[in-house]
Amino acid sequence: MSTLGTMTSLNLTEAEAAARSALVYGVHYRIHVDLTRSEERFPAETVVTFSTREPGTTFIDLSTDVAPIVVLDGALLDTSGYVAERGIELPELAAGEHRLEVKADIPFSRTGQGLHRAVDHADGRPYFYTQFETADAKRMFACFDQPDIKATYDLSVVARPEWKVILNEVAEVTHDGDRAVHRTQIGYPLSTYLVAVCAGEYAEFRDVWRGQLTHHPETPEGQPTDMEVPLGLYCRASLAEHLDVDRLMTETKQGFDFYHRHFGYAYPFGKYDQIFVPEFNAGAMENAGCVTIRDEYVFRSKETHYKYERRAETILHELAHMWFGDLVTMRWWGDLWLNESFATFSAAISQSEETAYDTAWVTFANVEKAWAYGQDQLPTTHPISTAADDIETVEQNFDGITYAKGASVLKQLQAYVGRDAFFAGVRAHFAQHAFGNATFDDLLAALEQASGRDLSFWADQWLKTTGINRLEVEAEVSEDGTYSRLDIVQSEQPLRTHRAAVGVYDLRDGRVTRISRAELDLTGERTAVDELVGTPAGRLILPNDDDLTYALFSLHPDEIDFVIANIAAFDDPMARTLCWSAAWQMTRDGKLRARDFIELVARGAEYETELAVTERVLNQAATAWRRFADPAWAESSTVLVDALLRGAQSADPDVAIIFERVLAEVELTDAAADHLRSLLDSDDADQRWRALIALVARGELSEEDIAAHADRDHSSTGVLQALKARAARPDPEVKAKVWQRLCAPGLSNLETRYLLEGLVAPGAKPHLEQFSESYYDTVRGVWDALPPESARTVVADTFPRWDLTEEGLARGQRFLDTDLPAALRRLLAEEVDAQARALRLRAVDAGATVETMR
Numbered sequence: 001m002s003t004l005g006t007m008t009s010l011n012l013t014e015a016e017a018a019a020r021s022a023l024v025y026g027v028h029y030r031i032h033v034d035l036t037r038s039e040e041r042f043p044a045e046t047v048v049t050f051s052t053r054e055p056g057t058t059f060i061d062l063s064t065d066v067a068p069i070v071v072l073d074g075a076l077l078d079t080s081g082y083v084a085e086r087g088i089e090l091p092e093l094a095a096g097e098h099r100l101e102v103k104a105d106i107p108f109s110r111t112g113q114g115l116h117r118a119v120d121h122a123d124g125r126p127y128f129y130t131q132f133e134t135a136d137a138k139r140m141f142a143c144f145d146q147p148d149i150k151a152t153y154d155l156s157v158v159a160r161p162e163w164k165v166i167l168n169e170v171a172e173v174t175h176d177g178d179r180a181v182h183r184t185q186i187g188y189p190l191s192t193y194l195v196a197v198c199a200g201e202y203a204e205f206r207d208v209w210r211g212q213l214t215h216h217p218e219t220p221e222g223q224p225t226d227m228e229v230p231l232g233l234y235c236r237a238s239l240a241e242h243l244d245v246d247r248l249m250t251e252t253k254q255g256f257d258f259y260h261r262h263f264g265y266a267y268p269f270g271k272y273d274q275i276f277v278p279e280f281n282a283g284a285m286e287n288a289g290c291v292t293i294r295d296e297y298v299f300r301s302k303e304t305h306y307k308y309e310r311r312a313e314t315i316l317h318e319l320a321h322m323w324f325g326d327l328v329t330m331r332w333w334g335d336l337w338l339n340e341s342f343a344t345f346s347a348a349i350s351q352s353e354e355t356a357y358d359t360a361w362v363t364f365a366n367v368e369k370a371w372a373y374g375q376d377q378l379p380t381t382h383p384i385s386t387a388a389d390d391i392e393t394v395e396q397n398f399d400g401i402t403y404a405k406g407a408s409v410l411k412q413l414q415a416y417v418g419r420d421a422f423f424a425g426v427r428a429h430f431a432q433h434a435f436g437n438a439t440f441d442d443l444l445a446a447l448e449q450a451s452g453r454d455l456s457f458w459a460d461q462w463l464k465t466t467g468i469n470r471l472e473v474e475a476e477v478s479e480d481g482t483y484s485r486l487d488i489v490q491s492e493q494p495l496r497t498h499r500a501a502v503g504v505y506d507l508r509d510g511r512v513t514r515i516s517r518a519e520l521d522l523t524g525e526r527t528a529v530d531e532l533v534g535t536p537a538g539r540l541i542l543p544n545d546d547d548l549t550y551a552l553f554s555l556h557p558d559e560i561d562f563v564i565a566n567i568a569a570f571d572d573p574m575a576r577t578l579c580w581s582a583a584w585q586m587t588r589d590g591k592l593r594a595r596d597f598i599e600l601v602a603r604g605a606e607y608e609t610e611l612a613v614t615e616r617v618l619n620q621a622a623t624a625w626r627r628f629a630d631p632a633w634a635e636s637s638t639v640l641v642d643a644l645l646r647g648a649q650s651a652d653p654d655v656a657i658i659f660e661r662v663l664a665e666v667e668l669t670d671a672a673a674d675h676l677r678s679l680l681d682s683d684d685a686d687q688r689w690r691a692l693i694a695l696v697a698r699g700e701l702s703e704e705d706i707a708a709h710a711d712r713d714h715s716s717t718g719v720l721q722a723l724k725a726r727a728a729r730p731d732p733e734v735k736a737k738v739w740q741r742l743c744a745p746g747l748s749n750l751e752t753r754y755l756l757e758g759l760v761a762p763g764a765k766p767h768l769e770q771f772s773e774s775y776y777d778t779v780r781g782v783w784d785a786l787p788p789e790s791a792r793t794v795v796a797d798t799f800p801r802w803d804l805t806e807e808g809l810a811r812g813q814r815f816l817d818t819d820l821p822a823a824l825r826r827l828l829a830e831e832v833d834a835q836a837r838a839l840r841l842r843a844v845d846a847g848a849t850v851e852t853m854r
Contacts, residue, residue: 007059007086007087007089008085008086008390009059009061009062009063009084009085009086009087009138009145010061010063010084010085010087010138010391011085011390011391011392012061012135012145012146012390012391013389013390014332014333014334014387014388014389014390015389017146017148017332018332019058020058020059020144020146020149021144021146021148021149022053023052023053023054023056023058023093024050024051024052024053024058024144024149025050025051025052025053025149026049026050026051026097027048027049027050027144027149027150027151027152028048028049028050028151028152028153028154029046029047029048029141029143029151029152029153029154029155030046030047030048030153030154031044031045031046031140031141031153031154031155031156032044032045032046032156032157032158033045033115033140033141033156033157033158033197034157034158035128035157035158035159035160035163035199036158036159036160036179039108039117039126040107040108041105041106041107041108042105042106042108042115043103043104043105043106044103044104044105044106044140044141045101045102045103045104046100046101046102046104046141046142046143047099047100047101047102048060048099048100048101048102048142048143049097049098049099049100050097050098050100050144051096051097051098052093052094052095052096052098053095054095055092055093055094055095056093057089057090057091057092057093058090058093059086059087059088059089059090060087060088060090060100060102060142060143060144061087061088061135061137061138061142061143061144061145062084062087062088062102062104062138062141062142062143063084063106063114063136063138063139064084064104064105064106064107064139065084065107066104066105067079067080067082068082068088068102068103068104068105068142069101069102069103069104070088070100070101070102070103071100071101071102072090072098072099072100072101073098073099073100074099077089087138088102088142100142102141102142104141104142106139106140108128109131109139110279110747110748110749111281111748111749111787111789111790112131112279112280112281112749112789113131113136113139113281113787113788113789114130114131114132114136114139114140115128115129115130115139115140115197116128116129116130116131116277116279118277118278118279118748120236120237120238120278120716121714121715121716121718121719122236122238122714122715122716123237123238125200125201125236125237125238126200127198127199127200127201127202127236127277127278128197128198128199128200129196129197129198129199129275129277129280129292130195130196130197130198130287130292131280131281131282131285131292132192132193132194132195132196132287133193133285134193134333134391134394134395135193135391136193137192137193137195138192140197143192144192145192145193146191146192146332147191147192147193147329147330147331147332147333147437148191148329148331148332148437149191149192150189150190150191150329150435150436150437151189151190151192152185152186152187152188152189152190153168153185153186153190153195154183154184154185154186155167155168155183155184155185155186155195155197156181156182156183156184157171157181157182157183157197157199158179158180158181159179159180159181159182159199160178160179160180161175161178161179161180162201163180163199163200163201164199164200164201164202164204164234165180165182165197165198165199166196166197166198166199166202166232166234166273166275166290167182167184167196167197167198167290168184168186168190168194168195168196168269168287168288168289168290169184169185169186169269169270169271169289170184170270170271171183171184172184186288188268188269188435189435189436190288190326191329194286194287194288194325194326194329195287196285196287196288196289196290196292198234198275198277198290198292200236201236201237202234202235202236202237202275203234203235203236203237203239203240203243204232204233204234205232205233205234205243205245205249206230206231206232207231207232207233207249207253208228208229208230208231209227209228209229209231209252209253209256209272210226210227210228211227211253211256211257211260212225212226212227212260213225213227213260213264213265213266214260214261214262214264215264216264216424216427217424218264218424218427218428218430218431219264219265219427219431220265220431220434223264223265223266224266227260227266227267229256229267229271229272230270230271230272231249231252231253231271231272231273231274232271232272232273232274233245233248233249233273233274233275233276234273234274234275234276235275235276235295235298236276236278236295238715238716239276239295239298239300242298242299242300243276243298244299248274248315251312251315251316251355252272252274252315252319254316254350254354254355255315255316255319255320255350255354256272256319257354258316258349258350258353258354259319259320259323259346259350262423262426262427263323263423263426263427263430264427264430264431265323265327265427265430265431265434267322268322268323268326268327268434268435269288269289269322269326270289271289272289272291272319272322273289273290273291274291274293274315274318275290275291275292275293276293276294276295276297276298277292277293277294277295278295278716278750279748279749279750280292280293280294280295280296281294281749281789282294283297283310283314283317284314284315284317284318285318286318286321286322286325286326286343288322288326289322291318291319293314293315293318297311297314300685300686300715300717301684301685301686301687302653302657302684302686302687303657304611304615304654304657304658304661305611305612305615305654305658306363306611306612306615306616306658309351309357309360309363309612310612312351312355312357313347313348313351313357313360314347316346316347316350316351316355317343317344317346317347318343320342320343320346320347320350321339321343323430324338324339324342324343324346324426324430325339325342325343327430327434327435328429328430328433328434328435328436328437328438329436329437329438330437330438330439331437331438331439332388333388333391333394333397334385334386334387334388335385335439335440336388336394336397336398336402337384337385337386337397337401337402337406338385338406338440338443340398340402340403340406340407341384341402341403341405341406341407341409341410342407342410344368344403344404344406344407345407345410345411345414347360348360348361348364348368348407348411349361359573359574359610361547361574362573362574362577362610362612362613363610363612363613363616364407364547365547365574365577365578365581366577366580366581366610366612366613366616366617367612367616368400368403368404368407368408369404369408369547369550369581370581370584370616370620371400371403371404372400372401372403372404372405372408372550373400373468373552373585374400374588375399375400375401375404375405376400376401376405376466376467376468377468377588378829378830378833379829379830379833380826380829380830380833381401381466381467382397382401382466383401383463383464383465383466384401384402384405384406384409384462384463385440385459385463385464386401392821392822392823393822393823395788395823396823396826396827405550408549408550409462409463409550411548412462412498412499412548412549412550413447413455413458413462415499415548415549416458416497416499416521417447417450417451417453417455418451421447421450421451421452421453422447422450422451424450425443425446425447425448425449425450425451426443426446426447428446428449428450429442429443429446432446440459440463444456444459457497458497461494461496461497462496465494465496467492467493467494468492468550468551468552469490469491469492469495469496469498469551469552470490470491470492470551470552470553470554471488471489471490471498471500471522471543471544471551471552471553472488472489472491472543472553472554473486473487473488473489473502473541473543473553473556474486474487474488474489475487475537475541477537481536481537482533482534482535482536482537483532483533483534483535483537484533485528485533486502486528486529486532486533486541487526487527487528487529488500488502488522488526488527488529488543489525489526490522490524490525490526490527490551491525495523495524495525497521497522497523498521498522498523498548498549498551499519499520499521499522499548499549500519500520500521500522500543500544500545500548500549500551501517501518501519501544501545501546501548502517502518502519502520502529502532502541502542502543502545503516503517503541503542503545503546503575504516504517504532504535504536504537504538504540504541505538505539505540505541505542505570505575506536506538506539506540507539507562507566507569510569511569511570511571512540512566512569512570512571512575512576513571514545514571514572514575515535515536515538516532516535516536516538517545518531518532519548522549539558539559539562540555540559540562540563540579541559542575542578542579544578545575545578546574547574547578552582552585553582554582554585554586554589554591555579555582555583555586560583560586560592563579563583563600564599564600564603564604567579567600567603567604567607568604568607573609573610573613576608576610576613577610577613580613580616580617583597583600584597584617584620587620587624587628587841588628588837588841590840590841590844593844593845594624594625594628594629594630594841594842594844594845595629595630595633595637595845597620597621597624598621598624598625598629598639598640599639601617601618601620601621601640601643602621602639602640602642602643603643605617605618605621605643605647606643606646606647606650606655611654611655611658614655614658615658615661615662618644618647618658618659618662619662621640622640622662622665622666625640625666626666627801627804627838627841627842628838628841628842628845629842629845630842630845630846631842632846633845633846638669640666641663641666641667641668641669641672642669642671643659644659644660644662644663644666644672645659645663645669645671645672645675646659647659647660647663648660648663648675649675657687660679660687660690661690663675663676663694664676664690664691664693664694665694665762666762667698667762667763668694668698668762673694673695673698673700676690676691676694676695677691677695677700679691680692680695680709685712685713685715685717685718686717686721688709688712688713689709689713689718689721689724689725692705692706692709692725693721693724693725693728693758693761694761694762696725696728696729696761697728697729697730697761697762697763697764698730698762698763699730699763703726703729706722706725706726707722709721709722709725710722720750720751720754721754723751723754723755723758724754724755724757724758724761725758726758727754727755727757727758727759727761728757728758728759728761728764730763730764730767731767732767732770734767735759735764735767735768735770735771736770738755738758738759739759739771739798741755742755742756742759742794742798743778743781743782743785743786743794743798744785745785745786745787745790747790749789749790749793752790752793752794753793756793756794756797756798759797759798760797760801760802764802765802768800768802769802769803771798771800772800772802772803772808772811773811775798775799775800776811776812776815779795779815779824779828780820780824782794782795783795783821783824792823792827795824795827795828796827796831799828799831801831801834801835803835804835804838804839804842805839806839808835809832809835809836809839812828812831812832812835813832815828816828816829816832
């Protein structure tokens with residue numbers, strides 16, 4: 001008999017989930033929600049039919065603030081002691097079938113978790129969407145809220161007749177006066193976190209993908225060849241004129257083409273809708289057949305190239321999840337990395353081979369890899385495949401390890417086993433576990449069978465360990481100008497097997513060109529690259545050419561000089577971006593002074609051909625300026641601001657907007673302020689706001705100026721930008737009021753985000769010093785008072801990063817010695833580590849050597 005100890009429904013543990021899935025099976029939900037009753041709350045009725053394998057006691061999850069009415073097998077349960085933290089106990093269940101009826105009254109979310117309701121300030125129309133990952137389906141209906149209890153569903157939603165309701169599958173609509181009821185069935189097994197409800201006066205655009213599924217040996221019998229999938233795009237009515245439908249549909253269809261050539265399994269759902277929703281926390285969410293995407297990806301003004309590239313990556317990432325995540329779902333959140341890493345890898349490879357963004361791997365090397373490298377050097381780093389004892393731990397692991405390091409490792413695995421074997425293993429995995437749950441061991445077995453290679457050592461090396469190996473080149477050149485010896489030395493334990501390429505570059509006819517290359521496995525501490533012995537020596541050797549593996553490397557002093565002198569002369573954008581990346585990592589390591597990195601960017605960024613890389617290195621230079629450079633030098637030098645201003649005045653608008661955006665986030669010179677002042681009458685609303693907020697933060701503009709700009713822009717974005725502008729005023733009393741608002745419940749997730757950005761606008765440091773000590777007096781109360789998503793955001797973004805002093809560091813370290821919740825401790829440990837690094841690097845930039853800082 002299964003028994004039950006203390007229930008932890010809101011923070012479900014892996015052990016509880018395993019016990020529950022061992023007992024419960026055959027689940028079906030009949031869910032009815034009414035969106036029309038109130039602006040604050042909604043009634044939800046759930047009928048759950050399920051079976052138990054043996055007698056026992058378990059619980060079902062529901063998160064609301066009012067005790068529900070619960071009937072189990074015809075008997076009314078006493079719910080007077082109900083609290084959301086424990087869920088609803090289901091006592092003394094006999095083996096066999098059961099019926100549970102739950103009626104609940106639930107508040108709409110304003111934090112982006114659960115069933116969120118937002119109002120468009122442009123026209124007053126309400127919009128609804130759900131966000132249930134990791135485990136927030138319980139905020140809309142009573143459920144066994146864990147990925148391995150898949151279920152089928154009957155779903156009905158009451159809405160206003162003018163609203164569209166978009167669900168996982170096509171709905172039938174019946175009308176009853178001023179109410180419309182939308183009903184659909186989900187007849188395939190689906191995890192609770194993938195159920196979706198979106199509603200409101202969304203603008204709708206339709207299309208159809210027509211194509212073919214390529215059949216492979218792993219393709220199951222009965223799969224179609226010729227296919228059609230209905231496609232939908234939705235956004236708020238006030239944004240419809242800005243939705244670039246043709247471009248979005250084209251990129252979506254390109255993803256369908258690529259995945260149907262390589263995945264060997266037909267798109268498994270009845271339609272594919274993408275809904276751009278307001279006030280969304282993440283980039284997007286892979287609800288089956290009903291993907292939600294932040295509507296900040298509907299560009300109402302000119303945007304940078306990287307924003308378009310990132311949006312395309314997001315579209316392809318979520319589409320990949322339809323197979324890896326939705327069709328085949330992880331058993332427990334410990335394999336979250338596999339879902340996200342595979343989708344990230346799939347997005348990059350499909351983007352590079354199928355879309356206009358054919359240098360997506362270059363962006364990946366400079367953006368995703370930098371995220372992963374930074375995360376992996378924190379004291380809170382963790383293995384890619386790591387324990388996920390409970391939901392709070394899981395939610396901390398949506399990070400650079402889970403997404404970017406995991407994707408980097410999958411890219412290397414593909415190089416190691418070969419592309420054909422890699423995709424054959426993936427196809428076998430889909431075929432074997434379709435509509436079920438699986439683990440990484442299941443995928444590994446499929447890859448081993450497809451490749452004929454034992455991959456257990458690879459998994460142990462790469463998935464169960466932390467940290468980054470460093471690759472260094474040792475070379476000797478003979479009198480005839482050829483290499484007599486070329487070794488790659490690997491350091492930082494544990495040493496791993498790397499499938500890597502070694503590229504040699506030289507200056508030929510004014511261009512930096514690769515003159516030789518060898519691809520090999522690097523094992524142990526030292527690997528001789530015999531293939532390059534006897535080949536002409538070059539001026540630069542990249543030990544991770546083409547970015548095949550996940551490792552750091554440094555450039556020798558003469559190579560740094562060569563790169564600085566010739567950054568604009570590289571033929572290959574990947575080679576150039578690897579040099580950018582190496583220079584940035586050397587800066588973070590204290591091997592290259594911050595001012596030298598800034599000068600490299602100031603000299604070379606305007607010649608970078610990959611605009612996504614341009615944007616990234618400019619932001620890195622701004623970070624180095626604010627945090628890593630000696631303040632005395634940073635205050636006296638205008639090298640970065642001058643470079644940003646030159647770029648912002650470029651005749652190429654795609655270049656100018658990148659430089660202008662970064663310029664608006666640094667402290668301005670008079671000339672830079674003059675340039676931004678000239679943009680205050682721009683026809684581009686977002687450009688006007690950027691200029692205004694930067695000038696407000698400088699102390700130049702008044703409340704009247706903010707109000708005037710707000711009168712020109714009545715959109716929801718305009719309301720938020722005005723909120724940010726007012727928070728950016730360089731006044732300690734203003735900052736104190738903003739701080740109080742942020743630390744109290746009641747703000748929406750987007751209001752929180754914009755207020756935080758305004759609070760710490762350039763030049764805010766002297767007005768924020770009032771919080772350097774009081775932060776630690778209030779942070780625990782803020783953590784406990786705010787909803788989890790808001791708490792994480794506020795606690796992280798109000799951390800006193802401006803207090804780069806030994807006293808400030810000591811305060812943070814002392815606070816970490818107190819009794820703190822694990823999730824809060826992890827967040828603050830990362831901030832304190834960043835503070836310590838910044839102090840070390842400022843000393844290096846001022847003249848201290850790396851050795852003296854250790």
